[in-house]
Amino acid sequence: TQSTRPQRLLGAVQQNATRGDPRSVVKTIDQFCKHKEWAMNVGDEKGCILDSVVSELNPATVLELGTYCGYSTVRIASLLPPHARLITLEFNPHFAAVARQIIAWAGLQDKVLLVEGASGDWIPKMKEQFGVKTFDLVFLDHWKDRYLPDTKLMEECGLLRKGSVLLADNVVCPGTPDYLQYVRNSPRYNSQYFRSHLEYTKAEDGLEKSVFLG
Numbered sequence: 001t002q003s004t005r006p007q008r009l010l011g012a013v014q015q016n017a018t019r020g021d022p023r024s025v026v027k028t029i030d031q032f033c034k035h036k037e038w039a040m041n042v043g044d045e046k047g048c049i050l051d052s053v054v055s056e057l058n059p060a061t062v063l064e065l066g067t068y069c070g071y072s073t074v075r076i077a078s079l080l081p082p083h084a085r086l087i088t089l090e091f092n093p094h095f096a097a098v099a100r101q102i103i104a105w106a107g108l109q110d111k112v113l114l115v116e117g118a119s120g121d122w123i124p125k126m127k128e129q130f131g132v133k134t135f136d137l138v139f140l141d142h143w144k145d146r147y148l149p150d151t152k153l154m155e156e157c158g159l160l161r162k163g164s165v166l167l168a169d170n171v172v173c174p175g176t177p178d179y180l181q182y183v184r185n186s187p188r189y190n191s192q193y194f195r196s197h198l199e200y201t202k203a204e205d206g207l208e209k210s211v212f213l214g
């Protein structure tokens with residue numbers, strides 16, 4: 001049977017990256033996407049911005065919406081302090097299966113809880129199911145029309161506290177216009193745009209960092 005792109009990406013990691021070495025996993029995926037096949041990972045340019053936000057925040061509890069193959073999961077988890085936890089939500093079982101293997105190859109499975117299902121279903125259950133109080137950081141990289149409804153849902157479910165940070169990928173390309181309008185105009189957020197490029201291309205894209213003010 002034909003392999004899928006995520007399976008080919010996993011193969012590249014298993015053949016070229018060093019087990020237990022997150023940086024080599026990240027580098028291998030970026031090489032694959034630059035020279036073999038484009039894939040919708042946040043990439044190295046926006047990835048460095050993501051790294052700086054995570055390092056500055058030193059978060060204890062992180063939520064990622066949209067795991068895909070686990071590239072940003074590995075980037076974030078590799079920067080977390082020992083007892084910090086990252087919950088990542090993935091809708092597609094095939095993507096989830098590949099991501100689990102890539103996260104394990106990086107040796108980060110003890111810091112990461114990959115949950116299969118839709119963000120809209122799981123966000124209301126975060127407290128009771130996983131004992132989450134609030135998230136220090138949320139990385140939004142899933143379906144672009146879900147960024148706004150899921151943000152409102154997190155507010156309603158009391159999952160954000162004063163100082164919680166939302167970091168959103170693709171606010172220019174493919175674009176999340178309703179989300180951007182909301183966080184930039186709401187008095188409940190301080191929002192900042194980090195201009196960059198769409199992964200592995202010269203097109204403009206960027207990350208929007210929005211601090212919840214409570």
Ligand SMILES: O=C(NC/C=C/[C@H]1O[C@@H](Sc2ccncc2)[C@H](O)[C@@H]1O)c1cc([N+](=O)[O-])cc(O)c1O
Nearest residue numbers: 040066068089090091092095118119141142143170
């Ligand atoms: O479409 C994009 N991302 C959508 C990502 C979606 C990911 O999240 C879940 S959906 C879901 C739903 C609900 N809850 C959890 C996961 C999908 O199974 C996929 O793994 C995208 C597209 C481009 N591009 O250039 O076209 C560039 C990017 O960086 C992108 O992120």
Ligand SMILES: [Mg+2]
Nearest residue numbers: 042141169170
């Ligand atoms: Mg993205």
